[in-house]
Amino acid sequence: MEIVDARVALAPAISLLCGALVFAAADHTFWRRFWSLSAALAKLGIVMSMLPGSLRGVVYTFDLVEFTPGVGLAFRADSLGMFFSVVSSTLWLFTTVYAIGYMEREPNRRRFFGFFALCVSTTVGVAFAENLLTMFLFYETLTICTYPLVIHDETPEAMRAGRTYLAYTLTGGAFVLLGSIWTYQLAGTMTLSQPGILPLEAGRTTLTLLFVCLIAGFGVKAAIMPLHGWLPTAMVAPTPVSALLHAVAVVKVGAFGVLRTIYNVFGVGLLRELGVCDWLAALAATTIIAASVIAIFQDNFKRRLAFSTVSQLSYIVLGAALLSPLAATAAIVHIANQAFAKITMFFVAGSIQRTTGKTTIHELAGIGYRMPYTMGAFTVAALSFIGIPLFAGFVTKWYLSLGALESDRWIYALVMLGSALLNAAYWLPIIYTAFFKAPREEVPVQEAHWTMLGPTLACAAYVLLLGMTVSVPGMPFAMAQAAVTFVFGM
Amino acid sequence: MISWPPLLVLFVLTPLVGAVLTPAVSDATGRRSWEWAIGTMLLTSAMAGALIMRVLDEGPFSYVVGGWVAPYGIELHFDEFSASVAVVCLLGLLAVVFSRHYAPAALAPERIPYYYTLLLLNITGMIGFIVTGDLFNLYVFMEILSLSAYALVAISGEKTAEMAAFKYLVMGAVSSLSILFGVGLLYALTGSLNMADVTMRLAGSAKAPLVVAFAALTLGLMVKSALFPLHIWLPDAHAIAPSPVSAILSGLVVKVGILGMLRMYQIAYGSGAIDLSGLNLMLTWLGAISIVMGAFFAVFQDDIKMMLAYSTISNIGYIVMGLGLASSYSLIGATVHVFNHALIKATLFLGAGALIHQTGQRTLSGLAGVGRSMPFTTAAISIGAISIVGIPPTAGFLCKWYIALGALQAGQPLFAVALVFGALLIFVYYIRMVNAFYFRKPQDAGASAVHEAPATMLVPVLVLATLCLVMGVLGSLPLSFIEPAVARLLAPLGGG
Numbered sequence: 001m002e003i004v005d006a007r008v009a010l011a012p013a014i015s016l017l018c019g020a021l022v023f024a025a026a027d028h029t030f031w032r033r034f035w036s037l038s039a040a041l042a043k044l045g046i047v048m049s050m051l052p053g054s055l056r057g058v059v060y061t062f063d064l065v066e067f068t069p070g071v072g073l074a075f076r077a078d079s080l081g082m083f084f085s086v087v088s089s090t091l092w093l094f095t096t097v098y099a100i101g102y103m104e105r106e107p108n109r110r111r112f113f114g115f116f117a118l119c120v121s122t123t124v125g126v127a128f129a130e131n132l133l134t135m136f137l138f139y140e141t142l143t144i145c146t147y148p149l150v151i152h153d154e155t156p157e158a159m160r161a162g163r164t165y166l167a168y169t170l171t172g173g174a175f176v177l178l179g180s181i182w183t184y185q186l187a188g189t190m191t192l193s194q195p196g197i198l199p200l201e202a203g204r205t206t207l208t209l210l211f212v213c214l215i216a217g218f219g220v221k222a223a224i225m226p227l228h229g230w231l232p233t234a235m236v237a238p239t240p241v242s243a244l245l246h247a248v249a250v251v252k253v254g255a256f257g258v259l260r261t262i263y264n265v266f267g268v269g270l271l272r273e274l275g276v277c278d279w280l281a282a283l284a285a286t287t288i289i290a291a292s293v294i295a296i297f298q299d300n301f302k303r304r305l306a307f308s309t310v311s312q313l314s315y316i317v318l319g320a321a322l323l324s325p326l327a328a329t330a331a332i333v334h335i336a337n338q339a340f341a342k343i344t345m346f347f348v349a350g351s352i353q354r355t356t357g358k359t360t361i362h363e364l365a366g367i368g369y370r371m372p373y374t375m376g377a378f379t380v381a382a383l384s385f386i387g388i389p390l391f392a393g394f395v396t397k398w399y400l401s402l403g404a405l406e407s408d409r410w411i412y413a414l415v416m417l418g419s420a421l422l423n424a425a426y427w428l429p430i431i432y433t434a435f436f437k438a439p440r441e442e443v444p445v446q447e448a449h450w451t452m453l454g455p456t457l458a459c460a461a462y463v464l465l466l467g468m469t470v471s472v473p474g475m476p477f478a479m480a481q482a483a484v485t486f487v488f489g490m
Numbered sequence: 491m492i493s494w495p496p497l498l499v500l501f502v503l504t505p506l507v508g509a510v511l512t513p514a515v516s517d518a519t520g521r522r523s524w525e526w527a528i529g530t531m532l533l534t535s536a537m538a539g540a541l542i543m544r545v546l547d548e549g550p551f552s553y554v555v556g557g558w559v560a561p562y563g564i565e566l567h568f569d570e571f572s573a574s575v576a577v578v579c580l581l582g583l584l585a586v587v588f589s590r591h592y593a594p595a596a597l598a599p600e601r602i603p604y605y606y607t608l609l610l611l612n613i614t615g616m617i618g619f620i621v622t623g624d625l626f627n628l629y630v631f632m633e634i635l636s637l638s639a640y641a642l643v644a645i646s647g648e649k650t651a652e653m654a655a656f657k658y659l660v661m662g663a664v665s666s667l668s669i670l671f672g673v674g675l676l677y678a679l680t681g682s683l684n685m686a687d688v689t690m691r692l693a694g695s696a697k698a699p700l701v702v703a704f705a706a707l708t709l710g711l712m713v714k715s716a717l718f719p720l721h722i723w724l725p726d727a728h729a730i731a732p733s734p735v736s737a738i739l740s741g742l743v744v745k746v747g748i749l750g751m752l753r754m755y756q757i758a759y760g761s762g763a764i765d766l767s768g769l770n771l772m773l774t775w776l777g778a779i780s781i782v783m784g785a786f787f788a789v790f791q792d793d794i795k796m797m798l799a800y801s802t803i804s805n806i807g808y809i810v811m812g813l814g815l816a817s818s819y820s821l822i823g824a825t826v827h828v829f830n831h832a833l834i835k836a837t838l839f840l841g842a843g844a845l846i847h848q849t850g851q852r853t854l855s856g857l858a859g860v861g862r863s864m865p866f867t868t869a870a871i872s873i874g875a876i877s878i879v880g881i882p883p884t885a886g887f888l889c890k891w892y893i894a895l896g897a898l899q900a901g902q903p904l905f906a907v908a909l910v911f912g913a914l915l916i917f918v919y920y921i922r923m924v925n926a927f928y929f930r931k932p933q934d935a936g937a938s939a940v941h942e943a944p945a946t947m948l949v950p951v952l953v954l955a956t957l958c959l960v961m962g963v964l965g966s967l968p969l970s971f972i973e974p975a976v977a978r979l980l981a982p983l984g985g986g
Contacts, residue, residue, distance in 0.1 A: 067888050067965040137882050144921075148929065166921065174914040181891065181906060185898040 005060040008075040008128050011046050011085065014039055015121030022114040033100055036113050040093040047089045054082040055478065061130065073137065076130035076193055079483035080332065083476060084127040084256050087336045091248045091343055092120045094455040099240035101451030102350055106238065111148055118145040123249045126256060132180040132190040135260065139176060139253060143169040146250055149241040150234050161233045168230035172220030179214035183265060192260055195487045196267015204274060211276050214261045221254025223310045224317055225287040232306040239350025242302060243343045251309060252335055255316040259331065262320045263487035277321040284318035285415045287311065292422035299360045301349045304426060311419065312338045318412065319400050325488045327403020330396045332480035337392035340462045344381040347456040348374050351448035361430055368435035370443045373453060375434045377460035382427035384463045387420045392466035498553040498566045501537040502618045505530055509610035513603040520594060520602030527586045527606040535579040542573050552623060565684055567623030570975040571752060575620055577829045581741050581836050582613040584950035585734040588840050591944050592847055596646060596732045605645055611638040616742055620749065625673045625683045632746060636662050639743050643731045654726035661723040665713030672707035675699055685757060692761035700764050707754055708769060715747025717810055718780040721803050728799035733843020736795060740802045740839055741832035748809050748828055759982050773814030778908040780807025785915035792853045794842050797919055801878060804916055805831045811905060812893040820896020821976045826968050827889035830961055834886055837874035837954035841867050844943035844951055854923060859932035863940045866948055868927045870955035875920035877958040880913050885961035
């Protein structure tokens with residue numbers, strides 16, 4: 001059942017308004033915090049108010065503007081979009097609180113919080129995009145809005161990272177635009193509301209090229225190797241930005257775009273016919289393993305997190321590319337699982353940096369004694385990535401492996417196993433260093449400010465919650481299953 | 491009133507008479523000549539409004555001057571393409587408004603009346619060019635337009651300006667001769683100068699002279715529209731001219747070449763006497779090369795107006811590529827872009843003019859951090875930049891969308907790729923510009939002490955920036971004009 005409802009457009013609009021108000025608040029710290037927090041709450045409220053309806057199967061739509069017939073901006077909140085927007089607006093609230101604490105003494109806070117709000121506006125815009133054009137618009141706007149955040153420190157290194165970031169993502173955006181035009185020309189529509197719109201009559205070569213075009217475009221932000229180069233470089237940004245880039249907004253938008261391309265533009269049936277997804281799955285599996293191996297050798301904390309992100313994102317791509325319902329469930333649900341676990345880790349890295357000034361892993365000896373809660377949260381996230389049952393990451397690995405077996409590709413189940421081992425190989429040493437290597441001198445317990453510790457612990461708790469409530473109705477897993485039911489026509 | 495026939499003639503004569511009388515009414519400060527020019531432009535704009543209402547009501551109409559019918563008399567013709575006079579009048583009016591404070595600062599006082607004369611003459615040439623139905627008149631109006639443009643580039647009297655104007659003059663004069671030669675050949679072949687008449691008589695005429703005529707016309711029009719590799723006059727001329735003039739030159743004057751080509755296509759397709767597919771292929775390639783070359787050179791500029799000038803070359807590339815692809819989508823996109831680009835580029839040039847007027851700086855490094863002291867102007871320029879890159883929902887989007895669709899429709903996906911990646915390059919240097927405004931620290935204290943531009947500069951810039959947004963959202967409005975005209979143009983080819 002479809003209902004026309006302005007809330008779908010209001011959700012992106014409210015962060016846009018918040019961004020404007022933050023810019024207007026100039027240097028008034030109180031008002032900046034007030035607008036940031038109230039917009040985060042308001043947005044979460046709006047998204048959550050649509051959740052009950054969405055779980056009942058209602059789809060909310062809203063047409064914003066039509067340039068010419070069939071070409072316009074429109075919003076539509078189906079299960080997949082709702083899933084993504086719930087995750088991103090929940091995390092925005094946490095990240096906003098954290099950023100207020102983290103950015104306490106930084107310069108240019110107005111610019112930072114203004115663009116921060118715009119980023120989330122665009123992320124929800126992507127989630128609720130009804131057609132490829134709307135999606136492209138928000139996808140590109142996100143690039144533009146994150147650029148000032150990446151170069152926030154304005155050091156030469158940051159400016160260089162900013163340029164790399166723009167070069168990668170804008171090129172990706174151009175591919176997306178090209179793909180959108182092409183899709184419109186072939187299908188006569190760009191809507192994302194159907195389980196596939198392209199006809200097989202368009203020709204295999206054309207469709208394959210179009211698939212490469214769209215996947216390359218979205219794959220830049222989803223950091224599929226070899227398109228991942230921007231991600232580790234962009235680590236120079238302040239930690240809340242890294243958290244936003246790597247867990248919530250940018251990379252997830254890319255992964256979400258891959259999902260939309262596979263499920264709503266091409267459709268599962270057409271892709272089975274074309275066979276291109278085998279190549280995509282192989283590429284994703286390579287990325288999972290290769291990025292993990294690189295991560296082992298990183299000593300800089302945030303760089304290790306970055307390569308872990310590259311590896312984890314390809315879980316989503318792999319899950320989607322296997323074209324089996326179980327793997328698809330894993331792919332969708334991993335958007336949330338990876339987001340909460342990875343944002344916990346970034347929060348931890350930022351807290352350690354702010355409190356102790358340490359940025360490399362070998363410096364962390366005994367940090368577990370100094371910041372026990374923080375490192376406790378880190379341990380929860382690490383165990384989730386390794387895939388221990390009861391933690392969120394286990395759900396992904398379980399369903400992805402089942403999906404691999406379901407589609408007779410047992411090799412990818414082995415990839416999951418290998419990835420679990422590699423994850424253990426690069427997360428456990430950190431935990432070992434933190435808790436079992438004695439600190440050089442006796443230090444008292446010294447946790448970060450509550451605005452930073454609070455979100456960290458909340459996200460860690462969420463990781464546990466996601467792992468333990470798989471069968472509870474109304475939790476993200478149920479929404480993922482609803483989305484899978486639609487795209488597979490079950 | 492709306493269908494009063496001589497209105498069409500008065501429409502051309504009003505700015506002409508206004509132009510000639512400007513020095514006579516002027517006073518020592520040049521203030522009176524400004525008021526006079528404003529009055530003239532307002533009157534002309536009102537007439538344009540009446541004529542457009544009529545074409546909406548009745549469809550295309552003509553007025554035969556003095557009752558002398560073809561092939562002897564002169565005919566003025568007003569069709570949907572002619573509705574573009576609305577854009578001409580609007581830009582002319584805004585450029586004059588903008589000059590209120592700009593001209594006294596940039597020019598010696600005794601030159602100000604002549605400046606307005608030339609500006610009005612330029613508008614006359616443009617209007618005449620659009621509404622004439624006669625090939626020789628087309629040439630005459632084009633010359634009025636070109637000569638006033640050469641003089642406008644040189645009007646500051648500085649050495650560099652004179653050099654730029656001279657370069658423009660040499661290229662322009664050769665191209666005018668080439669066009670005159672083409673027109674002469676067509677006259678020799680048909681014995682008529684009336685375009686509709688020529689179209690009818692061309693069928694069955696000899697092939698070889700016809701090819702030469704169209705080649706001469708194309709060559710001349712390519713120079714006028716600054717298509718690669720005949721673009722070399724443009725960057726200097728457009729960058730050095732006073733900013734309101736740059737807006738007119740980049741927004742309108744280069745479009746003469748494009749509109750001329752459209753007229754040429756009307757004759758060629760209508761008569762069916764000549765096959766233009768070879769020409770189309772060449773234009774498509776040159777258009778694609780123009781897009782990339784223009785963008786490539788712009789990336790390395792530090793002078794803001796130089797950047798905008800190279801951006802014009804890219805955009806002409808888009809339009810010509812759209813013409814060359816000759817599918818219905820691409821033609822619609824190209825024609826709409828003629829007008830939308832005029833609005834966008836005028837926003838950018840007038841905005842840049844306001845920046846230069848207030849800060850005295852014209853390089854990106856000199857303008858660093860200007861976003862803090864001139865927020866409205868820089869915001870307007872940013873909107874213009876977003877538009878020209880073609881990001882929805884701004885004016886530049888639909889045209890590029892249609893041209894790209896047209897490339898796919900014509901079975902040439904390679905050109906859609908060129909278009910999208912050209913847009914990407916263009917994006918890069920506009921990001922550089924916006925980046926300098928907002929994210930770079932001012933070089934010295936002077937740059938942060940400047941104030942927002944006076945109202946006569948700010949209002950035109952803001953009006954244009956608003957139009958950039960409005961034309962994006964109301965994108966189907968110009969399409970309703972263009973679609974029937976393009977359909978009629980392509981009808982002899984069997985739909986296209």
